[in-house]
Amino acid sequence: MSAPVAAPYVPAAASRLRPDALGVLLTAVGVLALFGLPFVLFKANRILPGEPRSLLAVLPAAGAWGCGAALLLAALVAVLARDARLRLGGALAGLVALALAVAASGDILTPPGNNVVRVAPGGAFWVLLLCLGLLATDAITRLRPGPLTRVLLLAGFFVVMGLSLAHGTFDHLSVMREYAVNSERFWRELLRHVWLALGSLGAAVLVALPLGILCHRVPRLRPGVLGTLNVIQTVPSIALFGILMAPLAALATAWPWAAALGVHGIGAAPAAVALFLYSLLPVVANTAAGLGRVSRAAVEAAHGMGMTRWQVLSAVELTLALPVILTGIRVVLVQNIGMVTVAALIGGGGLGTFVFQGIGQTAMDLVLLGAIPIVALAFTAAVLLDALVEVLERTKA
């Protein structure tokens, strides 16, 4: 009884100096990429295919040596060090060197005053970014940061990125070139993207919470409600957007005041309605599940102390179920941020506009201008809501 039952899973205690398996793997992949793939692609204009350039060919000797030394340091720490802080430090040093190297490549390869030439990060850059990102993620995972620390780490990352973008560090890279051309539209579409995702979520929560409570109170309704919402989830987003265009267009024609409010067959309205419909299931299901998990004893005690039904629901049941409900909201938010992208296909706007324009023009840089912020938004939403759920669960335990 006393010995650990899951003994077969305990990794062999290795106090000896042994190379870290993950570090060795990532170092090997990184080295192969650095010497086998182009570090940047030089394009005479935005549509032409790029000519590969290696790190050594682009940077002056001092820069190349500096970057190489930082990468070597990161690799050594990754292979030999066990302390998670040290590993995080090594990975961050590597990431900074990589960012500076790619920014410098842009500056060097772009002739002064030339706005046509494009310098895009190449395969080696992306693979190295992935390897160093994995190392940093691994180190952070080993440190097991609390929710607040995770949010602070994310905020720190955004501050550094924001400052360097404002300073113009990356201005000569192709993605930033696309941004420079589209900057006004970019912020408009970004705002619209966030509004579509959050607005449909907000509306869905207003409907889904009562519906979830109802499913909990009247178990007979549950299979029907959840089954219907489940079927809605299986309709592909692109089709649901399209299907909703017709009735909304009819609505706009029949009632001019609706059109005045912004209800049109084409545009954001069908996207918002579709996202609202998709958002219902996770929130309803998690509300019902969360309420179902509230201990019967707590509810009985609350009744026993003379609370009204409304007080029991708001002060005991919903409060205790909140972490589960929030988990559902997290799922919806991350899902919505991804799905709003598709809304661009029906004129709904959002960052998807750049993605699909980019695909249409085979302009990878434009695709990235849309895709990178989408991933960043979804990731931020996930980190923030995960932290919130964890804080709530901790205060309860």
Add this chain to the structure above:
Amino acid sequence: MITVENLSKQYGAATVVDDVSMQIERNSITVVVGTSGSGKSTLLRMINRLVEPSGGRVLIDGKDTRAEPAHLLRRRIGYVIQGHGLFPHRTVAENIATVPRLLDWDAARIRARVEELLQVFQLEPATYAEAFPHQLSGGQQQRVGVARALAAEPALLLMDEPFGALDPIIRAKAQDDLLDIQCRFGTTIVLVTHDMDEAFRLGDRVAVMSEGRLLQYDPPAALLTRPADPFVARLTGQAERAMRLLSLTTAGEAAVPGSSTGPAVPASATLREALSELLWCGAESVAVLDAEGRPRGRLTLDLILARGRP
């Protein structure tokens, strides 16, 4: 015969088992007792190498257990754990057949063996062979666990708190069954428990462990009459030791020729039960009856009291 030689186990800086040596006789039941964290489970698990020792060795019939791959060794040693560990996705018959299948017995032999064991453990094959573990009661699951361990006719059976999850009445029955099984198959049994009553009831010899060390390894009576140190005395329960001593002897063993007008007890009853009967009825002596109900002798209060002294 099993020889444990200077067996030790360290996890990092912590020593869980500390230089334990003991001899376990063939066809006997050895019970290892101790508080939780005493290292008794680790000691047991080092015998079938579920835990690899940090030092020392184990010999079974003179042969070092490290002479063959661990999983092959384990196929020759039965193993029963608390909560039985039955495979939930396999039927009772399949569970019992696990080791014979690993050993590539032919189908007919496996079927016969499974049937035999189900009979021995009072599980009607027609009803239970194709049942799944979750359809059985706790006591039945435990019996299937033991049957599975015995399926390949191992000479040695290791049991780690096998009855820990059972309620007292079923546990007493399971303990009786184990004694019967041991008589029937002559299996050498090493059993780990934290229950002192269980140790005294089942053990031919009892090993007391604390903080990884073997404090005393003796027959139960010696544990009561000559505890090796204060910890053993505390563990065996000073307040109850006289009663425990009485429970080690049966009425049949202690009876003297003669007859009694007092209440009757069966020869298989312990002296503790006989004394309880005397006190209850206010009598001076009891009549001891054999299995067929014939008088076999008598026991007086004085005789019983004499047995309760060291």
Add this chain to the structure above:
Amino acid sequence: MSGRHFAALLRIAALALLVAFLVAPQAFAPVFAPLTQYGAPPIYDQGNLLSLALAHLGTVCLAAAASTVVAVGLGILVTRPSGAQFLPLSRTLVNIGQTFPPVAVLAVAVPLVGFGEKPTLIALFAYGLLPIFENTIVGLRTVPAAVLEAASGVGMSARQRLRAVELPLALPLILEGIRLSLVINVGTATIGSTVAAKGLGEVIIAGLLSNNNAFVLQGGLVTALMAVLLYDALAGLERRLCRTVRID
């Protein structure tokens, strides 16, 4: 009629409807005609619906098969003692990976492998990995400790234990992961048509481009019906395979 019979009947009716529509779409023209304007064709006429549906399903199944092999293999690896050090990282990666929208993956894959089926396969493969990987890990790690101990105790080798005990017990959860990823991917694959993959997205996009709601509805309904039937069939398979496994 009992609930179970009703469900079975509904299932057969849905399947019959799907097959009928794919084989003889013109028979349904009157149903879709009211949705068209200015005499536009009510049934998609730029390609064979049946072959589009089969291509769609083929892409999804190929991607799912690849994700299953990789995800289950990785899941097994990180739950072995030798791979245990990768476990925390891989769980974090699964969580991060789930925040990547499939459209973004699709878009980023295009410059790497060009237009056509390939970027769709990559996006579906990557997106399908996550639910299967996560469920494999959870399934393997929630096998009761007593059962694992017993398996080793009776003398199973590590490989035997994995094959005969751990994988069968994790199977329900693994299958659930496969089901989730398949259903998500049937819908996501429609977006593949924006990068010229063959599939039902073609029908929807043709409808969007020519303002023909009949096309949009057809494409959407066929995809949804396929997803629902697939979900249902796999759930049935799961129940059949795992009827006996109950771990309390």
